[in-house]
Amino acid sequence: MAGLYFFYGLSFFVLGLVLLIRDVPNSLIGLRAPFRLFGCFGLLHSVNEWLVMAHIAGFPFPQAYPGPTISFFGGASFLVLLIAGLSFILPDNEWRKTKHLLLPTTLGAIWLVLFFGGISEIFPATLDDIFSRWVIGAPGTFLVGIGLLSIGSHSTANSKAFSFKGAIETRSLRYKPALRIAGAAICLYGLSTFFGPALDVFPATIINAEIFENLFGVAVQVPRTILAFILAVVMVFWLRGLQKVEFEEMENTIQTRTKELHVLNENLNNALQMAERANQAKSDFLASMSHELRTPLNAILGFAQFVKIDPQNPLAARQHENIDHIIDGGEHLLELVNDLLDLARIEADRVELSIRELDISDIINDCLTLAKPLGSDKSIRWETSPSTSPANLVRSDKMRLKQVLINFLSNAIKYNRKNGSIRLDQKITPTGFLRVSVTDTGYGIPREKLKDVFNMFQRLEHNPLVAQEGSGIGLTVSKLLIDRLGGRIGAESTVEVGSTFWFEVPLSTNDEIVIWENFYSIGIDAIDKDHQKLVLLLNKTAHQDLTNSEINEIILDLVRYTQYHFSREETLMESIGFPELNAHRKQHWQLLKAVEQTAGNWFRQQSTETLNELRTLLRKWLTKHICESDRTIQLFIEASKNTEQSDEKQRVFTTLSTNG
Numbered sequence: 001m002a003g004l005y006f007f008y009g010l011s012f013f014v015l016g017l018v019l020l021i022r023d024v025p026n027s028l029i030g031l032r033a034p035f036r037l038f039g040c041f042g043l044l045h046s047v048n049e050w051l052v053m054a055h056i057a058g059f060p061f062p063q064a065y066p067g068p069t070i071s072f073f074g075g076a077s078f079l080v081l082l083i084a085g086l087s088f089i090l091p092d093n094e095w096r097k098t099k100h101l102l103l104p105t106t107l108g109a110i111w112l113v114l115f116f117g118g119i120s121e122i123f124p125a126t127l128d129d130i131f132s133r134w135v136i137g138a139p140g141t142f143l144v145g146i147g148l149l150s151i152g153s154h155s156t157a158n159s160k161a162f163s164f165k166g167a168i169e170t171r172s173l174r175y176k177p178a179l180r181i182a183g184a185a186i187c188l189y190g191l192s193t194f195f196g197p198a199l200d201v202f203p204a205t206i207i208n209a210e211i212f213e214n215l216f217g218v219a220v221q222v223p224r225t226i227l228a229f230i231l232a233v234v235m236v237f238w239l240r241g242l243q244k245v246e247f248e249e250m251e252n253t254i255q256t257r258t259k260e261l262h263v264l265n266e267n268l269n270n271a272l273q274m275a276e277r278a279n280q281a282k283s284d285f286l287a288s289m290s291h292e293l294r295t296p297l298n299a300i301l302g303f304a305q306f307v308k309i310d311p312q313n314p315l316a317a318r319q320h321e322n323i324d325h326i327i328d329g330g331e332h333l334l335e336l337v338n339d340l341l342d343l344a345r346i347e348a349d350r351v352e353l354s355i356r357e358l359d360i361s362d363i364i365n366d367c368l369t370l371a372k373p374l375g376s377d378k379s380i381r382w383e384t385s386p387s388t389s390p391a392n393l394v395r396s397d398k399m400r401l402k403q404v405l406i407n408f409l410s411n412a413i414k415y416n417r418k419n420g421s422i423r424l425d426q427k428i429t430p431t432g433f434l435r436v437s438v439t440d441t442g443y444g445i446p447r448e449k450l451k452d453v454f455n456m457f458q459r460l461e462h463n464p465l466v467a468q469e470g471s472g473i474g475l476t477v478s479k480l481l482i483d484r485l486g487g488r489i490g491a492e493s494t495v496e497v498g499s500t501f502w503f504e505v506p507l508s509t510n511d512e513i514v515i516w517e518n519f520y521s522i523g524i525d526a527i528d529k530d531h532q533k534l535v536l537l538l539n540k541t542a543h544q545d546l547t548n549s550e551i552n553e554i555i556l557d558l559v560r561y562t563q564y565h566f567s568r569e570e571t572l573m574e575s576i577g578f579p580e581l582n583a584h585r586k587q588h589w590q591l592l593k594a595v596e597q598t599a600g601n602w603f604r605q606q607s608t609e610t611l612n613e614l615r616t617l618l619r620k621w622l623t624k625h626i627c628e629s630d631r632t633i634q635l636f637i638e639a640s641k642n643t644e645q646s647d648e649k650q651r652v653f654t655t656l657s658t659n660g
Contacts, residue, residue, distance in 0.1 A: 004221050005056065009049035011228035016042025018236050022243075031151075037084035038144060042232075044077035078137035085143020089150075133193050134203070141190030148183030178238035185231045192227070195220045273526075293337045301330040339473040346480045353397045353484065355515055357508045360392045360426060360434055363401050368424070371409040380413060381421040392426060393508040394434050395515065396485050401505065404478040404489075405436065408501045411474070412440035415499075431544040432510030433487065437502035444495040453491055454479040478503070486513040486539050504543075513539050514619055520626055522634040526572065530565040531626055537561065538618050541611060548606050555599050555614065562595055569630075578636055587629060591621055 019039030051073060194203075195212040212220045304326045308315065315323065342351075364384070372382060394401075412422045420441040427435050445453065454475050482489045482503045493499035506513040514535045521528050537558045541551060566588040573581045598614045 004219075004225055005049050005053035008221065008225040008228055009046040009053065011046075011225065011232045012042040012049065013046035014042075015228070015232040015235055016040065016044075016046065018232075018239060022239050031088070034084050034087040034147065037080055037087060041077050041081040041084060041140075044073055044080060048073035048077055075132045075136070078132050078140055081144060082136050082140035085140045085147065088147025089143055133196050137193045138190050141186050141193060145183045145185075145187035145190060148179050148186065150183075151179050178234050178241070182231055182234045182238065185227045185234065189224060189227045189231070192220055192224050294334065294341075297330055297334050297337065301327060301334065304330065336473070339477060342477045343473055343480070346477065346484065351400075351481075351484065353400065353515070353517055355395060355397055355485075355517055357393050358396055358398055358401070360394050360401075360436065360505075363398060363405065364424060364426070364436070367402055367405045367409055370406060371413065374410065375413045375416075375422070378413065378416060379419045380416060381419075383421060383423040385423070385425040385427075392428065392434050394505045395508045395510070395513075396487075396505045400481045400485065404481055404503055405438075407474040407478050408438040408503075411501070412438050412442070412499075415442040416440045417442060420498075428507065429504065429544065431542055432507050432512065433504040433543070434507055435502055435504045437500050439498060439500040441498040444497055445491070445493040445499055446495055447493075450491060450493055454489065475501075483536055484516060486515040486535075488540070488543060512542055512615060512619065514622055520623075522626065522630050524572070524634060524637070527565075527569055527630065527633070530561070530568065531622065531630075533561055534558070534565065534618070535622060538615065538622065541615055551606075551611065552603070555602060558618065559595060559599050562592060566592060569633075573633060576637065576640070578633060580632065584629060587625070591625070 016039045019035050019042065192212075194207050195209045209220045304323055307313075308320065308323045308327070368382065368384070372380075375382070409422070409424075416422065422441075423439045425435075425437045425439070429435055479489050482505070485505055487503055487505040489501075489503045491499060491501045506515070516532050516535050520531065537554055540546075540554050541558075546554075570581065570585055570588065573584060578584070594617060595614070598610070598617055602610045602614060
């Protein structure tokens with residue numbers, strides 16, 4: 001008999017362990033608590049049965065009669081089972097409300113205190129057994145059984161037990177019979193709980209274990225053990241089966257989403273490529289038209305100037321005035337054409353930079369020498385701040401810096417008042433940049449227009465008294481140039497007070513900024529543009545006055561564009577039959593994993609150390625991966641052009657090299 005109790009307790013132990021350790025499937029997440037309570041019942045009841053086994057085997061308990069100890073675990077297990085049953089059949093979340101569980105919990109707690117505290121010695125094995133079996137145990141098993149049968153038999157109903165039937169119906173029809181078997185087993189087990197010891201108290205006088213054994217010829221513990229074993233095996237089978245189905249469907253969902261994402265990425269890539277081709281066509285058109293316009297414009301200006309100064313054919317005063325108008329209009333148009341040509345060159349990546357160490361003071365002095373005569377008509381006063389160090393050395397391109405600064409100074413003169421002033425300042429930022437700012441005392445720019453000043457064809461003036469001069473492209477070109485030089489540009493303004501335009505470029509000691517130079521180019525236009533975009537995004541993170549939300553947006557753009565670039569680069573390598581595609585793809589995967597992990601660290605803990613870690617990772621990749629790994633693509637294309645290939649591949653190679 002002791003061995004029978006061992007297997008009896010083992011079955012409930014396995015049931016409880018599985019329900020508590022193994023997660024309830026997602027389709028039954030709303031029933032997680034009832035199943036966990038059912039698992040607690042299994043563990044408590046296994047202890048109860050093993051204590052009975054130990055008593056039968058003659059284990060020396062510390063007291064003469066082990067009733068209180070056995071009563072506690074038996075009663076506690078049935079109390080938990082009753083609460084689990086109520087939680088199965090009550091509507092969604094209603095089982096959490098105290099009022100529904102107050103009565104059984106209170107009765108069970110009183111009973112546990114009484115009998116575990118030794119009161120059972122007054123009523124030996126009478127009230128204890130009747131209360132635990134008839135009042136708590138049997139109702140609890142029936143309620144749990146009804147809940148399991150309901151889940152395994154129905155697909156729609158209003159009670160909580162039926163709320164997830166639709167999910168089960170569609171997910172795992174082949175596993176639903178297991179729940180019906182489990183429900184039937186626990187209900188039969190509930191019937192067996194009525195057959196306890198023969199007592200002098202009704203109803204134990206007519207329904208007890210002795211009568212059961214006389215009727216069926218077998219002790220009631222035998223069918224209980226069999227039912228407990230069936231219950232444990234069936235529940236384990238059901239949980240494993242349903243989780244297997246959910247895992248399979250999860251894999252199918254992931255595959256479906258992956259295919260949809262792949263199609264979406266292809267569509268986005270195609271749209272981006274079309275936009276890039278359109279932008280390239282625009283830049284080519286502007287560059288071509290600029291060249292076509294400059295030739296006749298120079299001829300017109302030259303001829304007008306010759307007519308104006310021809311000593312053999314002097315002009316009348318009226319004619320002289322007309323020639324001046326022609327020259328002024330021609331020079332203005334030539335300025336517009338030159339700005340368009342600059343813009344086209346930058347957008348088409350045709351601007352060659354000469355990066356070296358420069359003293360910014362020399363550039364400022366040269367620009368002031370050129371600009372001061374232009375302000376004499378308005379009697380402009382000039383102010384400059386003293387340099388904070390003997391030499392503010394920057395890493396930049398001298399000609400392009402002068403172009404940007406002259407544009408700032410020209411605008412400050414053009415939109416200033418008579419007898420106004422212009423102040424030019426320079427200072428070093430904590431992040432390793434030199435900021436140069438030009439402040440005027442003009443009419444200012446309204447707040448709503450300030451954000452558009454660096455857009456193409458946006459004029460600064462809002463005052464009708466200010467003449468509309470210039471092309472509206474100079475600030476756009478300036479921004480593109482400063483971006484290429486690894487810096488940034490900005491403006492502040494107050495209406496009727498004046499404006500300040502500034503730019504920042506990296507100091508010569510700042511090695512965290514990557515400036516795109518010609519030696520980074522691998523000769524493939526699409527890939528080079530991607531690399532430049534990543535360099536631009538990387539450099540944006542180096543400024544100290546960015547808010548966390550701005551950094552978040554930049555990092556998200558970095559991760560997205562890195563994914564996009566890898567996808568486009570791998571597609572290109574596949575189209576040309578690049579032999580090291582798999583190795584290159586592995587490098588991409590490792591790098592993307594590192595980038596996503598580091599970016600995730602930033603979003604979890606937004607610290608300067610995490611941001612520096614991400615910047616260092618990307619900077620090392622951009623300089624090493626481009627110059628070493630991506631360079632092999634260019635070498636392969638150059639080598640393949642000279643070998644015998646199909647017409648289609650030869651066209652691809654030629655196109656790539658030409659675009660590069």
